[in-house]
Each structure stands twice: as structure tokens, then as C-alpha cells.
Amino acid sequence: MSDNPPPLPIARTVEALRATVRDWKRHGFTVGFVPTMGALHEGHLTLVREAGRRADKVVASVFVNPTQFAAHEDLGTYPRREAQDATLLAGAGCDLLFAPTVDQMYPEGFVTAVSVGGPSQGLETDFRPHFFGGVAVVVAKLLNQVQADVAVFGEKDYQQLMVVTRMARDLDIPTRIVGSPTERDGHGLALSSRNAYLSEDELAIARRLNGVLAEAAIKAADKRPLAAVERDAYAEILKAGFQRVDYVAVRRADDLATFPNGVVDGPARILVAAWLGKTRLIDNMPV
Amino acid sequence: MSDNPPPLPIARTVEALRATVRDWKRHGFTVGFVPTMGALHEGHLTLVREAGRRADKVVASVFVNPTQFAAHEDLGTYPRREAQDATLLAGAGCDLLFAPTVDQMYPEGFVTAVSVGGPSQGLETDFRPHFFGGVAVVVAKLLNQVQADVAVFGEKDYQQLMVVTRMARDLDIPTRIVGSPTERDGHGLALSSRNAYLSEDELAIARRLNGVLAEAAIKAADKRPLAAVERDAYAEILKAGFQRVDYVAVRRADDLATFPNGVVDGPARILVAAWLGKTRLIDNMPV
The missing domain is CATH 3.40.50.620 (HUPs)
Incomplete structure (x- = not known):
């Protein structure tokens, strides 16, 4: 047995x-x-x-x-x-x-x-x-x-x-x-096979990403202009310790088109891709 | 009943x-x-x-x-x-x-x-x-x-x-x-919905196409140079009364690639597309 x-x-x-x-x-x-x-x-x-x-x-x-x-x-x-x-x-x-x-x-x-x-x-x-x-x-x-x-x-x-x-x-x-829905560790970091590439220091930085996204999602849902929301999130991700941001963007939830009026007026998603050393991480959440 | x-x-x-x-x-x-x-x-x-x-x-x-x-x-x-x-x-x-x-x-x-x-x-x-x-x-x-x-x-x-x-x-x-396999009328013309567009005169010309193809297929199977086989067939189709030939070509039967040596050395197919007035006809046969 x-x-x-x-x-x-x-x-x-x-x-x-x-x-x-x-x-x-x-x-x-x-x-x-x-x-x-x-x-x-x-x-x-x-x-x-x-x-x-x-x-x-x-x-x-x-x-x-x-x-x-x-x-x-x-x-x-x-x-x-x-x-x-x-x-x-x-x-x-x-x-x-x-x-x-x-x-x-x-x-x-x-x-x-x-x-x-x-x-x-x-x-x-x-x-x-x-x-x-x-x-x-x-x-x-x-x-x-x-x-x-x-x-x-x-x-x-x-x-x-x-x-x-x-x-x-x-x-x-x-x-x-x-x-x-995305599974996350106790600090909110989205689980990914590529997390295995991260050093201890990088892991600590990576765990800040979801907080930045969540904050930006709240502003976007609050009808703040998306250009400003995305620009601020971009800066926050770099400030958190990421070396480079490929994109951080709020898009329509179904076809991922941009919102023509520059503010959220329907189901939306915020998406990010950013680099820690040689590792590229992506994450997203509903707005 | x-x-x-x-x-x-x-x-x-x-x-x-x-x-x-x-x-x-x-x-x-x-x-x-x-x-x-x-x-x-x-x-x-x-x-x-x-x-x-x-x-x-x-x-x-x-x-x-x-x-x-x-x-x-x-x-x-x-x-x-x-x-x-x-x-x-x-x-x-x-x-x-x-x-x-x-x-x-x-x-x-x-x-x-x-x-x-x-x-x-x-x-x-x-x-x-x-x-x-x-x-x-x-x-x-x-x-x-x-x-x-x-x-x-x-x-x-x-x-x-x-x-x-x-x-x-x-x-x-x-x-x-x-x-x-292709169905043909009593004169060898490949059946096609577009045959309905043909006048009586055009129909008589169209019925000559399969004969030209068959003759070219025999030459190709006989290892004649394909450039000459195709050139002759092209001329014969125009002589039969077609106004224009888009292509007449001998290709490998499976992937339709050209024969690199310019002669048939494996399973082959001859394919044609030609115009009678406003009607475009296609046909093909094994070599």
C-alpha cells in the first residue's frame, strides 16, 4: 500500500x-x-x-x-x-x-x-x-x-x-x-516557470509588480486618463527596481483594443511586461 | 407512392x-x-x-x-x-x-x-x-x-x-x-460549374484542352525537357482558340514543386489555366 x-x-x-x-x-x-x-x-x-x-x-x-x-x-x-x-x-x-x-x-x-x-x-x-x-x-x-x-x-x-x-x-x-484566474504566491507575485530564474533580490522586486498594477487598475477604473495612469505605472515599476518595462497598458478586456476616448468605458484589463536582469515577467489583472 | x-x-x-x-x-x-x-x-x-x-x-x-x-x-x-x-x-x-x-x-x-x-x-x-x-x-x-x-x-x-x-x-x-478523379464530358472536357458560361463556339474550343494536356503529359513522361513541353503546350492551347494561357506546367505530384533537373524523375502532374472570353478554365492530369 x-x-x-x-x-x-x-x-x-x-x-x-x-x-x-x-x-x-x-x-x-x-x-x-x-x-x-x-x-x-x-x-x-x-x-x-x-x-x-x-x-x-x-x-x-x-x-x-x-x-x-x-x-x-x-x-x-x-x-x-x-x-x-x-x-x-x-x-x-x-x-x-x-x-x-x-x-x-x-x-x-x-x-x-x-x-x-x-x-x-x-x-x-x-x-x-x-x-x-x-x-x-x-x-x-x-x-x-x-x-x-x-x-x-x-x-x-x-x-x-x-x-x-x-x-x-x-x-x-x-x-x-x-x-x-492567475495563481499568486503569498506576496501576490504571479506564479510563472520563469520565476525560477530570479535571484533572491530580484524576487523581492518582482513581488512589488502586482501592487503597482493594482494601484493603476484602481485609478483606471476611476476614469483617470489612461495616458497618465500608464505613464505613472511605468515609472513606479522602474522605481520598484525593474530594469526595463516593455509595456504597461490598459486595454479593452475582450479584444485588447485601446479605449478610443483615452478613459475606461467598458470591461478592461491592465497588462504588463517588464525585465529583471535577463528575466522577462508578465502579469495582468482586471480593471 | x-x-x-x-x-x-x-x-x-x-x-x-x-x-x-x-x-x-x-x-x-x-x-x-x-x-x-x-x-x-x-x-x-x-x-x-x-x-x-x-x-x-x-x-x-x-x-x-x-x-x-x-x-x-x-x-x-x-x-x-x-x-x-x-x-x-x-x-x-x-x-x-x-x-x-x-x-x-x-x-x-x-x-x-x-x-x-x-x-x-x-x-x-x-x-x-x-x-x-x-x-x-x-x-x-x-x-x-x-x-x-x-x-x-x-x-x-x-x-x-x-x-x-x-x-x-x-x-x-x-x-x-x-x-x-475528374469527371469529363463525352469529349474529355473537365466538368465545371463555369462551363455554363461558355458559348457553343467556346465549348467546342474548350473541348480541345484535354487533348493538348494528354499529348504534353506523354512527352513529359518520355523525359523530354519540360521547358520545351510546356512551351509547345502553351502554343497549342492558343492555337486551339483560347485567348490567353495563365500557365501550363508539369510539377511534382505531391508538393507541386518544379523538377530541379527540368525533366520528370518522379510522380508528376500537368496543370493548366486558360481563358476563353471572360471564362477561366482549369484542368490537370497525371503524367
Whole structure:
């Protein structure tokens, strides 16, 4: 007898994945899906548990997608630890880990691109122009591979959630896309695999970011001019100790367009990307 | 008592379509799909019958997709005759007609594009640069809407068949793409909805096209230099009475790349697009 969860089955090919999902569906089970790049933390496990509340069976994928990294980014050093990830997933109620190889996902002759306008414009795209093209293709593939009833994405990557939601709707992918609120540590820092890169000093600075955002969100909700709200937040983030701010911006919550009158007049979100040494952190919250 | 087939059910929304397909799948039926732009002729009905041989139930769609027409093309005058199409489909063994509106397919806020490199490069794209972008999106949508086991496309639009096959594979759309040989009239003219535009004189000229192609295919298979084969075929098509030739080309059969040595050294296809008055005809055949 043991308190350990049973070892998690791992599918390494689309065929193996589909065989399991087909079997589940034949038995009348609904299927939830959580795509990840591994290096799992409590934020991912919250998504897995949310998928488990919404479906009978849960698939999680671990795939560090090369097409959403630029040449100068951290593809090579992005943390990979499958055995630990599998144990964590099993404990959170995941039923199958899908861990394909790069060759399995992008075989020779692969030539298809997916681009989503609207919510993918600006913000991340201004600094990582390749990013959402890579995300859109890999998520379209994963959704079509798994054929889940519901897929759960973190609000931590809010622009990504909006892009994926828009793409799935536009291409009629028959999986419902659901967002799940960001998990934070005791100091309000959004959980991220990239937090592992931070030194103790950097961690202390990083934990100030959510406070700056929350303060700016209150001012924005108070109908202060957004240009001033964003300028002040920008300065506060630098004052907190960040070396560089890619953006801090208040946008419409659904399509991430700017507010034409320069003040919030509908559902809104504040989003930020900023640098601590070589680490780029992103965060966001509702206004 | 009547010899008429029963009236064909028509789904005008994705919800209605999916309800029927879901019901079929619950009963264990497999599903075949034939996408069309209507104005059906014997070529389309062959595809429907082929789908019926490969699956228990057959869906055909009729949707004149605006995004694959350029502003100067024949979107406005493209023939539309739904009642007649429905009768023909029912007679060929179709079980459901899916006939969505443009608003149903492209609601406000639609922003997603799909581009397929490889087989979409050159040939049609040199003359209709917008075309395969429009095709890729609408076919991705239709395949995801219907969720068929198999979809049948005509070899008449051979480049389209290769683009759709590549896209479905790249995006892991779980529908098998199958090509079906071109139907021809008694004179070898490939059946096409656009043949209806031809005058009697033009029809007589159009019927010479397949002979020119067949002759060029024999020369290409005989390892004659492709530059000369294509140049001769070009001249023969004009001599037959066509006003203009967009292209006549021998390409690799799978990815439509040119043969690097200028002679056929593997599976090949000859493809043509040429004009008779205001009508643009395409055709192709294996080499």
C-alpha cells in the first residue's frame, strides 16, 4: 500500500493520444485539456484541477514549442523536468500526459501558418513579433489532436487566452476555451516557470509588480486618463527596481483594443511586461 | 407512392449541423463530407457517391465563399440554385445539406488567417494571390464544423486538393482528405460549374484542352525537357482558340514543386489555366 498516486500514462504520439481519448469517448466520458510547456507549478495544477471539475477525464500536454521562441530567447534553457511534472500532474488528477517530440509536431514538409489579428496586435507582439504565430499553430494542432470538450488556459497569459479564444471561435474548433484566474504566491507575485530564474533580490522586486498594477487598475477604473495612469505605472515599476518595462497598458478586456476616448468605458484589463536582469515577467489583472 | 427521393434536410447553422452529426455518431455511423460552392454537376455528384461508399452518412455543404474571390472576379454572378442542388444531392445519396449564410461563417470580429506554403506556391497563386488563403480558412472551418471521418475533394482542383491535404495534416484536423478523379464530358472536357458560361463556339474550343494536356503529359513522361513541353503546350492551347494561357506546367505530384533537373524523375502532374472570353478554365492530369 502506498499514498503515491499511480504512475501517469504518457502518450508520445498523436495516435496513442487519440486511441486513449477515443476509448474514453466510447465510454461516454467528457474530456478536458490543459496545454503546458512543462516546468509545472501550482498555477498549472490549478488549471488541471479546473479541467477535472469541468470534464470526466483530463489530458495535459507538455511541449516546449520551438516556434514561439525567437532565436535570442530562452528555448535552450527553458526548464525541462518531465518526471517531476508527471508526478505533479497525477497528484492534481490528470489522467494522461501527452508529451510529443518536436518531430512528431513538426514533421518534414510542415508549411502551415495561422495568424490571428485583433487581440494579437500590440502588447506582446510589439516585443515578440513571432510569438502568437507560434502559439496559434501549436494550440490549433493540440486542440485538434486531443479533441477535448473543454480546454483550460491561465489568465496569467491573458493576451494568449484572448488570441486562442478568438482563433478557436474563428476556425470553429469544437473545444470550449476557458480561462482560469492567475495563481499568486503569498506576496501576490504571479506564479510563472520563469520565476525560477530570479535571484533572491530580484524576487523581492518582482513581488512589488502586482501592487503597482493594482494601484493603476484602481485609478483606471476611476476614469483617470489612461495616458497618465500608464505613464505613472511605468515609472513606479522602474522605481520598484525593474530594469526595463516593455509595456504597461490598459486595454479593452475582450479584444485588447485601446479605449478610443483615452478613459475606461467598458470591461478592461491592465497588462504588463517588464525585465529583471535577463528575466522577462508578465502579469495582468482586471480593471 | 413516388419515385422522388425524400426532400433533403438542410442545416443553416453550425449548431443544427452538429446536432445531426452528433446524433449519427451516437448511433455509430461514420460521416463523409463533400464541400461545394453549389451549381452542382455530375462531377460533384461523383464526389457525393464516393463519400457514400466511404461512410455511412454524407454531408454536402453549399457555400459560395466570398474570401476566395478577388474584387474583380465572378462572386456576384457565380451561379446559385439551391433547390436544384438539393434535389441532385438527395438523388446522389446525400443525407444532409449544410448551407450556412456568410454571416454564420464570418461573424463580426472574425480575424483569423491560415496560410499554407509548399503546394500553394505558384500556379493559381501567381494569378489569384488571395485564393488559397480564402480556401484554407473556409475548409479548416468546414472540416471543424462537420467533424467528418472523411472528406472528398475533386482532383479537378488539384492544387487545392494538395493544399487542403497539407493543411489538414499540418493542423492535425482529424478528417481524412481523399481525392476523386475528374469527371469529363463525352469529349474529355473537365466538368465545371463555369462551363455554363461558355458559348457553343467556346465549348467546342474548350473541348480541345484535354487533348493538348494528354499529348504534353506523354512527352513529359518520355523525359523530354519540360521547358520545351510546356512551351509547345502553351502554343497549342492558343492555337486551339483560347485567348490567353495563365500557365501550363508539369510539377511534382505531391508538393507541386518544379523538377530541379527540368525533366520528370518522379510522380508528376500537368496543370493548366486558360481563358476563353471572360471564362477561366482549369484542368490537370497525371503524367
